[in-house]
Amino acid sequence: MKNYENLDIEIKDGVYWLTLNRPEARNALDASMLNEIDQAIDEAEQEENVKVIIIQGAGDKSFAAGADIKQLNARKPLEALVPGMQGLYNKIENCKKVTVAAVSGYALGGGCELALACDIRIAAKNAKFGLPELNLGIIPGAGGTQRLSRIIGKGRALDMILTGKIIDGEEAERIGLATYYTSEKELAAKAEAVAAEISKKGPVAIQLAKFAVHKGYDIDEGTAMWIEKLSQAVAFGTEDKKEGTSAFIEKRKATFKNR
Numbered sequence: 001m002k003n004y005e006n007l008d009i010e011i012k013d014g015v016y017w018l019t020l021n022r023p024e025a026r027n028a029l030d031a032s033m034l035n036e037i038d039q040a041i042d043e044a045e046q047e048e049n050v051k052v053i054i055i056q057g058a059g060d061k062s063f064a065a066g067a068d069i070k071q072l073n074a075r076k077p078l079e080a081l082v083p084g085m086q087g088l089y090n091k092i093e094n095c096k097k098v099t100v101a102a103v104s105g106y107a108l109g110g111g112c113e114l115a116l117a118c119d120i121r122i123a124a125k126n127a128k129f130g131l132p133e134l135n136l137g138i139i140p141g142a143g144g145t146q147r148l149s150r151i152i153g154k155g156r157a158l159d160m161i162l163t164g165k166i167i168d169g170e171e172a173e174r175i176g177l178a179t180y181y182t183s184e185k186e187l188a189a190k191a192e193a194v195a196a197e198i199s200k201k202g203p204v205a206i207q208l209a210k211f212a213v214h215k216g217y218d219i220d221e222g223t224a225m226w227i228e229k230l231s232q233a234v235a236f237g238t239e240d241k242k243e244g245t246s247a248f249i250e251k252r253k254a255t256f257k258n259r
């Protein structure tokens with residue numbers, strides 16, 4: 001495992017815990033931290049025993065307070081066209097491992113968008129989600145305008161983006177922004193429990209299911225149904241499918257092998 005300056009990494013029970021560790025700046029995502037997250041995602045993808053990546057913020061105040069505003073202040077128009085934060089978050093969405101955001105405290109701007117790029121969001125009671133970019137004269141540019149409206153609907157997304165309002169964990173769960181809502185104390189345990197449930201599944205099926213949902217969501221339903229069918233055809237050809245169905249018939253637990 002690499003040594004990171006702004007991240008803490010721990011691998012435990014098939015889970016890659018990625019902790020954003022810059023609490024003195026509320027885990028604001030500067031260029032160096034983004035670069036390290038990129039490397040960490042590559043690292044997690046290569047770890048064969050890892051099925052789930054849990055992203056969390058160090059300290060209880062903040063998941064991530066967004067892009068580093070000091071760096072943002074100096075950025076020129078064409079610098080917004082590089083893959084940057086949006087590219088990294090697309091990579092996280094397309095990652096073959098399941099990604100879970102465990103959100104305690106502030107998840108603002110690019111921090112909220114990071115959580116939106118994850119497959120599952122678990123919000124603690126003290127979570128504060130918001131896209132306050134318009135206060136800075138910019139717009140959410142790391143997938144926020146697109147992912148938020150796809151997750152909670154266009155009306156609610158426009159309200160959050162245009163007013164910059166901040167919602168707590170309970171509200172986030174109520175409107176579907178967060179998948180689960182829990183106490184701060186239970187947050188890590190809840191993330192662990194979700195990861196444990198996912199980890200019982202075969203890695204190929206996990207990857208194909210993610211692919212079918214994410215890729216199918218953005219296109220017409222007929223083509224998306226074919227994505228589902230073709231993904232299923234791949235699954236049907238795996239040893240894991242033979243094992244999963246045989247295990248059911250033989251009344252035993254499946255042991256998946258990722259092939």
Ligand code: HXC
Nearest residue numbers: 024025026028065066067068069106108109110132141142
């Ligand atoms: C740089 C930040 C920061 C940020 C906090 N800090 N957020 N530095 N970028 N996004 C720093 C502060 O400057 C301060 O540093 C220290 O962290 C503690 O912050 P405080 O404001 O004193 O803490 P608190 O009162 O607890 O308030 C926390 C907060 C507030 C509500 C999160 O800091 C805040 O509103 N931050 C900005 C949130 C935001 O607007 N995010 C969107 C960014 S734009 P010092 O040195 O003074 O101790 C974005 C665009 C993404 O994300 C898309 C781009 C493509």
